[in-house]
Amino acid sequence: MWDYSDKVKEHFFNPKNAGAVVDANATGEVGSISCGDALRLTLKVDDATEVILEAGFQTFGCGSAIASSSVLTEIIKGMTLDEALKVTNQDIADQLEGLPPEKMHCSVMGREALQAAIANYRGEEWKDDHEEGALICKCFAIDAVMIEEMVWANKLRTVQDVTNFTKAGGGCAACHEDIEAILEKVLAEKGEKFNPNAAPVEAPVKIAAVKAPLTNLQRIKKIEQVLESLRPALMADGGDVELVEVIGNTAYVNMTGACNGCQMAAMTIAGIQQRLMEVMGEFIKVVPATEMAKLVSIGA
Amino acid sequence: MADIYLDNNATTRVDPAVVDVMIPYFLEQYGNPSSIHKFADGVARGLKQARQQVQALIGCEHDSEIIFTSCGTESNSTAILSAIKAQPNKKEIITTTVEHPAILSLCDYLEKEGYTIHRMPVDKAGRLNLNAFKNLLSDQVAIASVMWANNETGTIFPVAEMAELANAAGVMFHTDAVQAVGKIPMMLQDTKIDMLSLSGHKLHAPKGIGVLYLRRGTRYRPLLRGGHQERGRRAGTENSASIVGLGKACELALEFIEYENTKVKALRDRLEKGITEQIPHCFVTGDMNNRLPNTTDIAFEYIEGESILMLLNKAGIAASSGSACTSGSLEPSHVMRAMDIPYTAAHGTIRFSFSRYNTMSEVDEVLKVMPGIVATLRKLSPYWDGNGPVVDPEKAFAPAYS
Incomplete structure (x- = not known):
C-alpha cells in the first residue's frame, strides 16, 4: 500500500465538505474515469465580493483523490476567486504533507477542478491542457507524454539527453530501459535509429571547455550562472534555490519554497551538483547550507 | 476481533x-x-x-x-x-x-x-x-x-x-x-x-x-x-x-484439498452471497460456474477500489483490488478490461481470497462492515444520488478529459 501521510489519511477518513453545495453557482467537473479518478467541485460564490462562501466535492477515486478534494475545499473557502486561482497543485500537496509521486496527479486534478469551476462561474470556457501518460521516472514524477514531447521538441537522442532536459532518469536510474524504449519509438517515427552512444545534444546550459583551474571569484560567478539557468525548472515546481557560500569546491545552498522540506530535495541537490560539474568541468560538492552551521560549530 | x-x-x-x-x-x-x-x-x-x-x-x-x-x-x-x-x-x-x-x-x-x-x-x-x-x-x-x-x-x-x-x-x-x-x-x-x-x-x-x-x-x-x-x-x-x-x-x-473444496468454499460462498444480497449495484466477476473454491472478485459500482481497501484495512480486513490506483498505473486491471467490465465497475473490484486458516466468524465480520464502507464512499461519489446511481450516470457526470 502507499505510504500516505497522516494528513492524507485524516482527510480521507474524515473528509471535509463532502457532497454537492446546495444552490451552488459554480461547478467544475474534471478527471478521467478510465484512470479511475474524477471530481465534481461545486461552489457558492458571493456575487458582490466574489468570495467563495461554500465549497463541496464529489469524488470517484482513491484515497489521495478524496483527500486532495477535501483539502482543496478547505483551502479555498473564504478566498476570493482571484485568490483561489493562485492556488497551485503544490499548495494542495503541501497541505496534505506530501503525496507519493504516482499520486501527484490527484492534486493536479484538484487545481483543475477549481479552475473549471471558476471559469464556469464567469461564463468562460475552460480548456484543459491535460495529457497524462504512464509514469516513467518515479523519482521526479515524469510521465511518458512529457518525455516524448521533450524528445521531439529538442531532438534528444540519448538517456542522458532526456535526463538533462527533463530530470527523468536522474535519480535511481531504474527507468532507463523505459526511457530508451521511448527514444527508440520517437526516433523510429522520425526515421532515425536509437544509438546509445550518440553525442549529447547541447544541454540548456552550455558546457564549458575545461581550462585552467578557476579562481574562487570565477567559480562563484559560474555557480550563480548555472543556478540561474536551473531556476525556471525549480520555480515551475514551486521551489527555488539560493547560493549561501562557496568554500573551496563546496557550494552551500538553501532550498526554498516548495523545495524546502520536499522529499525530493536531496535528489534535486544531486541534480544541481551534476549540472555544476558538467558545466564547470571540475568536482563540485553541493551541500545544504544547514550543514555549514554544523561545520562551523565543529571547527569552533 | x-x-x-x-x-x-x-x-x-x-x-x-x-x-x-x-x-x-x-x-x-x-x-x-x-x-x-x-x-x-x-x-x-x-x-x-x-x-x-x-x-x-x-x-x-x-x-x-x-x-x-x-x-x-x-x-x-x-x-x-x-x-x-x-x-x-x-x-x-x-x-x-x-x-x-x-x-x-x-x-x-x-x-x-x-x-x-x-x-x-x-x-x-x-x-x-x-x-x-x-x-x-x-x-x-x-x-x-x-x-x-x-x-x-x-x-x-x-x-x-x-x-x-x-x-x-x-x-x-x-x-x-x-x-x-x-x-x-x-x-x-x-x-x-x-x-x-x-x-x-x-x-x-x-x-x-x-x-x-x-x-x-x-x-x-x-x-x-x-x-x-x-x-x-x-x-x-x-x-x-x-x-x-x-x-x-x-x-x-x-x-487439505478436500477441505479446501468444501469448508473453504463454503466460506467464500457465504461471503459472496451475503455481499451481493445486502449491497445493491455490485456483481461477481469471472466464470461463476468454474472457479477456484477460495476466490471471489466483486465489482462495487460507482466507487473506487483503493478507497474501499483503505476503509477495509481500517476495519482490520485485508483484501486486494483491480483498480488502477492500487498499482499506480493508468488503467484498471488488464483482467477486468479483457472481460469488458465498464470503468465505473472495474475500478471498484475487490478480491477476497480465502485459505484454510479463515473462519465463518471472520466472514460474518466482513459482512457486518462491508455495507457501511460501500455506502460511505457512494455518498462521496458523483455517480451516486441518495439511494441509487444518478439517472444515466455516464451522461450525468462527464468530466473534462475523460
Whole structure:
C-alpha cells in the first residue's frame, strides 16, 4: 500500500465538505474515469465580493483523490476567486504533507477542478491542457507524454539527453530501459535509429571547455550562472534555490519554497551538483547550507 | 476481533509445521548438499523427500520431472525461453490476455525481439474460445502458455483439454498454475501438459521457492547454467530449507484439498452471497460456474477500489483490488478490461481470497462492515444520488478529459 501521510489519511477518513453545495453557482467537473479518478467541485460564490462562501466535492477515486478534494475545499473557502486561482497543485500537496509521486496527479486534478469551476462561474470556457501518460521516472514524477514531447521538441537522442532536459532518469536510474524504449519509438517515427552512444545534444546550459583551474571569484560567478539557468525548472515546481557560500569546491545552498522540506530535495541537490560539474568541468560538492552551521560549530 | 486476512491469492501465511521442518536446515544440516560430510549428509535425503511430496501433489510420474526454482516467475520465464531456444525456427507464441505479468511482460519483450504473440481474448465471464485456440495452433508456434486459474477472478481454464489440442498439433504446452496448485486436485501424468509453474508462497510455504514441472522427454534449455544442481537444469546452490519447507507444504495441501473444496468454499460462498444480497449495484466477476473454491472478485459500482481497501484495512480486513490506483498505473486491471467490465465497475473490484486458516466468524465480520464502507464512499461519489446511481450516470457526470 502507499505510504500516505497522516494528513492524507485524516482527510480521507474524515473528509471535509463532502457532497454537492446546495444552490451552488459554480461547478467544475474534471478527471478521467478510465484512470479511475474524477471530481465534481461545486461552489457558492458571493456575487458582490466574489468570495467563495461554500465549497463541496464529489469524488470517484482513491484515497489521495478524496483527500486532495477535501483539502482543496478547505483551502479555498473564504478566498476570493482571484485568490483561489493562485492556488497551485503544490499548495494542495503541501497541505496534505506530501503525496507519493504516482499520486501527484490527484492534486493536479484538484487545481483543475477549481479552475473549471471558476471559469464556469464567469461564463468562460475552460480548456484543459491535460495529457497524462504512464509514469516513467518515479523519482521526479515524469510521465511518458512529457518525455516524448521533450524528445521531439529538442531532438534528444540519448538517456542522458532526456535526463538533462527533463530530470527523468536522474535519480535511481531504474527507468532507463523505459526511457530508451521511448527514444527508440520517437526516433523510429522520425526515421532515425536509437544509438546509445550518440553525442549529447547541447544541454540548456552550455558546457564549458575545461581550462585552467578557476579562481574562487570565477567559480562563484559560474555557480550563480548555472543556478540561474536551473531556476525556471525549480520555480515551475514551486521551489527555488539560493547560493549561501562557496568554500573551496563546496557550494552551500538553501532550498526554498516548495523545495524546502520536499522529499525530493536531496535528489534535486544531486541534480544541481551534476549540472555544476558538467558545466564547470571540475568536482563540485553541493551541500545544504544547514550543514555549514554544523561545520562551523565543529571547527569552533 | 483479530485482523482478518483475505488476500491469500497474493500470498499466504507459512504453516507452522512448514517452519518446523525448515529450522534444522538453517542450524544443523546447513552443509552444501554437494559436500561429503556430516553437515550435508541429511540434505540430499531432505531434497529427495521434498521432490516426492511435490510429485504427489501434482500427480506427475517421475520425481526427476520436478525442478526447484526461486519462484513462479522464474519457472514461467524458464519455460517460455526454453521452448524458443530449443526450437529457434518457431517464431510464434500463444497466450491469453489475462495471464499474470510474469507471462505478459515477457511476451511483450519477446514481441520486440521479433516474435509474433497471439494473446487470446476472453468473453465477459472470462472464458476462452477453444476453437480460436485450435485455429492458432501451427508448426510455427513454439509454445502455448495458458494459466490454469486466474489470480483475480479464480476462473479456471480447460488446460488439460488445451494441452491435448496443442500436443496433437505438435506444440509445446505450458501452464502457469501458481493459483491452482493445492486448491484443485491435479494428476499431470494423465495430461499432455509439458511444463507447469508453481510457487511455494501461494500454498503456505515460504516466499522465494518455486517449481518448474518438466515432463520427461520435453526438449529443454536451462535458463541458469553452471553447477550440476537439479541435474544441470537449474544451476545454483539449492535453497535446501525452502525446498524442504515446500515439500511439507505440498504434503499438507494434499491433505487439505478436500477441505479446501468444501469448508473453504463454503466460506467464500457465504461471503459472496451475503455481499451481493445486502449491497445493491455490485456483481461477481469471472466464470461463476468454474472457479477456484477460495476466490471471489466483486465489482462495487460507482466507487473506487483503493478507497474501499483503505476503509477495509481500517476495519482490520485485508483484501486486494483491480483498480488502477492500487498499482499506480493508468488503467484498471488488464483482467477486468479483457472481460469488458465498464470503468465505473472495474475500478471498484475487490478480491477476497480465502485459505484454510479463515473462519465463518471472520466472514460474518466482513459482512457486518462491508455495507457501511460501500455506502460511505457512494455518498462521496458523483455517480451516486441518495439511494441509487444518478439517472444515466455516464451522461450525468462527464468530466473534462475523460
